[in-house]
Amino acid sequence: MEIRSPQFKANVREALGNEHLQEALGKVRTGFTGKRAIARAGLPEFDELRDQARDIKNHTFSHLDLYYDMYEERVRDAGGHVHWAGDASDAREIIAEICQRHDARSVTKGKSMIAEEVALNGHLEELGMEVVETDLGEYIIQIRNEPPSHIIAPAVHLTKAQVEQSFRELHTDLPPERNLDEAASLVNEARHVLRQKYIDADIGITGANFLVAETGTSIIVTNEGNGDLTQTLPKVHIVLTSLEKMVPTLEDVSTILRVLARSATGQEYSSYTTFSTGPRRPQDPDGPEEYHVVILDNGRSGMLGTEFQDMLRCIRCGACMNHCPVYHTVGGHSYGWVYPGPMGSVLTPTLVGVDKAGHLPNASTFCGRCEAVCPMRIPLPKMMRHWREREFERHLSPRTVRWALRAWAWVARRPALYHLTASCAARVLRIAALGRGRIKQLPLAGNWTDHRDLPAPRGQTFQEMWRAGGDE
Amino acid sequence: MTDTPKVGLFVTCLVDLFRPNVGWAAVKLLRDAGCEVDVPRKQTCCGQPAYNSGDRADTREIAKGVISAFEPYDYVVAPSGSCGGMIARHYAELFDEGSDWRARAEVLGAKTHELISFLVDIRGMKSVDTEFGGTVTYHDSCSGLRELGIKEQPRALLASVRGLELKEMEDAEVCCGFGGTFCVKYPDISNQMVERKAGTASATQPDMLLAGDLGCLMNMAGKLKRQGSGVQARHVAEVLAGLTDEPPIGEAD
Structure with a gap:
């Protein structure tokens, strides 16, 4: 996927002028947050579960080699195959090779952010395969040829009317007079169109929310049931996932599941939680003949042992973006790559380089709402600050900003000079206000005064008044 | 600690420059709450602009100035959750664990409060x-x-x-x-x-x-x-x- 993160500011301008997007974002602001709040309030031990979930992942990362040894052995025992992909192109090639070995012409896919990360669809299509997204949101953005704008609701940037229009343009074999006013009618139409695709598919590809070491199981969490059809009907099931999805035991999974859906959609549990362990066994009524797990690294192992390790705890619930006032304003596409919102602002610089994604960790007010709702207690603002430190050290921040900052800091370390400067500023700005109490336009402060007035100082600083004995 | 704790008022750079009245309000409320208020001359800013811009070295130097200026007081109180939070929650992590400055930052952080929460939670107003x-x-x-x-x-x-x-x-x-x-x-x-x-x-x-x-x-x-x-x-x-x-x-x- 093309990285558009360097053009963040241009992306933002476009997003702010997009009426459909702004209308769609209105629902994110209220819908997700309200539902999560109710679900959280209904579970008194929620914060304790967050602590446990955090500890499970921290423990796993301390013994990751051990758990992967166990996991690989269990997968092999169950008749499955584990493949390691160092980077995106490795992942694409491993999957293409499996598909080609089976002469695959049609591939169905459950929602997988890792597939977005490695740009899988385009690669398989170039090799002549038809790739069909079966998650409704993913299907919508696939037919519109757009990237996802959210990690659990990929089409959340669209209004219902836009989806209806796309369906009418694509599904021309259906009666034009059909009613598509309701969300349910859109779902039914997608279901109808997709049904045959499941049956015709040679390969089914899903992601994984968890890999379980003790059983060699991969788990997906879905609401539409599309994942189950995708992975059980074709003769080959490929799980494409990334290395931080490991947990030691099924007991651990059940702990994390209790915070996952509540944080994501406000559900106690998602409609489907599907466990896959190896291919179909002789006594099984259905299931794939082959079962492959492709585990992507793509820079993640390099985060272990660094100040960014905590980010690997992320379970992709989307709560951080659902609660982020910046995401609410600019939408997911502005972030310019696969992962938007606060989690993307930490992860994207790791995966594509802070030189390209440098805007992302800066475009935050550090309001802390993301960290407050994160089920895995990831200190997102702190890690965004770490990225800013890396940028500052590597002189990636704009030179004017650096100079202004250094100059200000130089003065701030010299109280006498600082107070003199402040006193002068208090007088000058008071005069500039022309008796109105506020300033409408100020040279060098256009980024403030273009949008709002600057309340003017009163003419004297507090320090001056205090020293003058103003309190007596 | 005496019944009349000595409070160092951390004015904040914005209150100092733009709205001294907030400083006077803080002084009055602190005195009403039975505190003796002083305004150390050697304060400037808490360092957040540098801290949140990734400039750790300058932040550290500014923090040292604040720590030195406010150490003598029983409490540090700021009419701002942002500056109060900076001193109370972030200063310590600027310094290496086990260092003298780290210890001093932790001590200062523990006695630093935002004004209104100080009045209610600490002084029982x-x-x-x-x-x-x-x-x-x-x-x-x-x-x-x-x-x-x-x-x-x-x-x-x-x-x-x-x-x-x-x-x-x-x-x-x-x-x-x-x-x-x-x-x-x-x-x-x-x-x-x-x-x-x-x-x-x-x-x-x-x-x-x-x-x-x-x-x-x-x-x-x-x-x-x-x-x-x-x-x-x-x-x-x-x-x-x-x-x-x-x-x-x-x-x-």
């Missing part, structure tokens, strides 16, 4: 003896709310102000878009955020918008004034101290 005729709405500034747990304390004291009616706005806990340097680094995003905040605040039709951080207040008041709104803005301490002779934020004399 339950009411103020003042009046204010009108309806107000209160914005929860992010750092105070999420780093320091300031939510009920200002509301408890406001409830004791004679004649004051508090009408809660929708999304009072959502960021106003100030974010320190954020508002000038990403002015388009900040503008949309503060527009939304001005909208939710105005929707309660208050006479006055209150908050506990001058940065947020200048942002919100600046937007309200630009919109030609009649809603006025003050720091909550000004109302609690009864120091409302000074014109509201951004208003002419």
